Amino acid sequence: MSSTPKAAVYEQLARIGKALSNPIRLEILELLAQSERSVDVLASMTGQSIANTSQHLQQLRQAGLVGSRKQGLFVFYRLAGDEVVDLLGALGTVGETYLADLHRVVRTYFSSEDALEAVPARDVLERARKGQITVIDVRPADEYGAGHVPGAISIPLPELQKRLRELPKRKEIVAYCRGPYCLMSFAAVKTLRSRGYKARRLEAGLPEWRSAGLPVESSEQPR
Amino acid sequence: MSSTPKAAVYEQLARIGKALSNPIRLEILELLAQSERSVDVLASMTGQSIANTSQHLQQLRQAGLVGSRKQGLFVFYRLAGDEVVDLLGALGTVGETYLADLHRVVRTYFSSEDALEAVPARDVLERARKGQITVIDVRPADEYGAGHVPGAISIPLPELQKRLRELPKRKEIVAYCRGPYCLMSFAAVKTLRSRGYKARRLEAGLPEWRSAGLPVESSEQPR
DNA sequence: ATAGTATTCAATCGATTTGTTGAATAGTAA
DNA sequence: TTACTATTCAACAAATCGATTGAATACTAT
Numbered sequence: 001m002s003s004t005p006k007a008a009v010y011e012q013l014a015r016i017g018k019a020l021s022n023p024i025r026l027e028i029l030e031l032l033a034q035s036e037r038s039v040d041v042l043a044s045m046t047g048q049s050i051a052n053t054s055q056h057l058q059q060l061r062q063a064g065l066v067g068s069r070k071q072g073l074f075v076f077y078r079l080a081g082d083e084v085v086d087l088l089g090a091l092g093t094v095g096e097t098y099l100a101d102l103h104r105v106v107r108t109y110f111s112s113e114d115a116l117e118a119v120p121a122r123d124v125l126e127r128a129r130k131g132q133i134t135v136i137d138v139r140p141a142d143e144y145g146a147g148h149v150p151g152a153i154s155i156p157l158p159e160l161q162k163r164l165r166e167l168p169k170r171k172e173i174v175a176y177c178r179g180p181y182c183l184m185s186f187a188a189v190k191t192l193r194s195r196g197y198k199a200r201r202l203e204a205g206l207p208e209w210r211s212a213g214l215p216v217e218s219s220e221q222p223r
Numbered sequence: 224m225s226s227t228p229k230a231a232v233y234e235q236l237a238r239i240g241k242a243l244s245n246p247i248r249l250e251i252l253e254l255l256a257q258s259e260r261s262v263d264v265l266a267s268m269t270g271q272s273i274a275n276t277s278q279h280l281q282q283l284r285q286a287g288l289v290g291s292r293k294q295g296l297f298v299f300y301r302l303a304g305d306e307v308v309d310l311l312g313a314l315g316t317v318g319e320t321y322l323a324d325l326h327r328v329v330r331t332y333f334s335s336e337d338a339l340e341a342v343p344a345r346d347v348l349e350r351a352r353k354g355q356i357t358v359i360d361v362r363p364a365d366e367y368g369a370g371h372v373p374g375a376i377s378i379p380l381p382e383l384q385k386r387l388r389e390l391p392k393r394k395e396i397v398a399y400c401r402g403p404y405c406l407m408s409f410a411a412v413k414t415l416r417s418r419g420y421k422a423r424r425l426e427a428g429l430p431e432w433r434s435a436g437l438p439v440e441s442s443e444q445p446r
Numbered sequence: 447a448t449a450g451t452a453t454t455c456a457a458t459c460g461a462t463t464t465g466t467t468g469a470a471t472a473g474t475a476a
Numbered sequence: 477t478t479a480c481t482a483t484t485c486a487a488c489a490a491a492t493c494g495a496t497t498g499a500a501t502a503c504t505a506t
Binding site: 007008011017020026064065084087091097099108109 | 228229230231232233234235236237238239240241242243244245246247248249250286287288303304306307309310312313314315316317318320321322323324325328329331332333404405406
Binding site for chain 3: 261262263273274277278281293295296297298
């Protein structure tokens with residue numbers, strides 16, 4: 001197909017670029033970074049038809065970004081590995097740094113008007129072990145089950161209001177969710193602060209935490 | 224354009240993916256990672272027409288990956304920043320890990336049949352300062368001029384044969400070039416070893432070296 | 447000004463991509 | 477076996493991309 005080895009390399013890498021060139025596929029990748037999922041679940045989460053979702057998954061598979069296993073009627077897709085999380089992270093870094101439009105969106109929706117300074121991941125583990133902070137996972141319960149920060153409490157965002165009394169008033173609370181473009185931890189911090197809690201966001205989501213080599217606790221056994 | 228902030232983010236990031244979805248654009252990015260260049264130079268280096276090259280550069284610019292400055296008749300394009308080098312590195316890591324075809328190409332052309340074990344970047348700087356090793360830059364002279372490893376000698380690959388006597392027989396020689404998909408340092412090591420020199424490759428090229436925060440020496444003043 | 451050069455823009459065509467539809471496949475449950 | 481479900485495949489129209497061509501723009505040199 002290609003004459004020189006260099007051209008062959010770039011052709012292959014361009015396949016990965018092509019896989020990253022569609023917003024729905026990027027959304028699917030972020031969802032899969034949380035936990036493996038079946039096609040129909042991904043379809044409903046992204047608002048796409050099942051056939052369409054299946055095709056996007058084929059493209060991601062051909063680019064080597066996802067893998068799958070079949071269990072009964074369902075095909076479960078998963079991220080190929082943590083390298084994909086790193087790739088998405090690098091994509092986001094470039095975008096926020098050099099795409100003015102993206103920078104504006106991030107500043108508008110994700111930025112720290114309320115001084116929601118993020119806590120760096122490296123400190124959190126030890127401070128949580130020492131009991132200096134309480135870590136809460138505001139993602140849906142199944143994602144918590146598939147893997148979470150050790151010692152973190154699962155409080156899905158919709159339940160936060162009712163379960164405020166489970167949280168300490170004085171100790172600092174660190175909330176995290178899916179990743180840098182997930183609004184749930186922002187919302188959680190905002191809610192907590194308005195009720196007088198000391199709260200901050202974890203600077204990364206669980207996929208970045210895992211990819212950084214930090215330990216992950218898991219409730220469910222892989223089926 | 225997009226209803227939710229999350230969708231807006233993914234649309235923007237997909238623009239970057241689209242820019243990475245073409246092999247010629249990837250080649251242009253690697254060339255720009257060495258030094259800034261004018262459109263016609265890029266066109267001849269990639270074997271594309273000038274108009275075609277210009278269009279690819281427009282796309283890269285819209286994706287925020289490159290910038291440009293006009294000097295006289297020429298427009299010089301450059302990489303937007305080191306984050307782009309990191310992004311390309313992450314792309315390569317994913318590709319080599321999960322794309323079987325790419326893995327095969329890399330193993331065939333770039334792998335270490337001759338035990339060309341690469342030297343990690345971190346050690347090179349100090350060992351070069353202590354005079355324990357000699358570092359040679361086998362890229363074209365202008366790329367050396369735009370930035371090189373401190374203390375490295377410029378010996379473009381075509382000149383290596385004639386200039387062998389400049390190199391020490393006993394001290395180890397470390398050769399580097401453009402990056403992981405550049406064959407020049409492999410060729411240099413092969414040549415040197417066949418002549419009885421002790422030689423190894425630097426594991427990264429100059430862009431990765433710079434992006435890692437290691438110091439870079441530059442001969443030419445930016446115009 | 448005039449001629450000449452580097453680059454970009456605009457128009458074009460063939461190829462590819464996206465999303466939809468409906469049929470085909472592979473498995474479960476009874 | 478039969479009925480049912482989840483997923484994939486195949487075919488299609490609309491939109492977009494890639495590369496080519498020739499004209500337009502911006503600058504230099506004289």
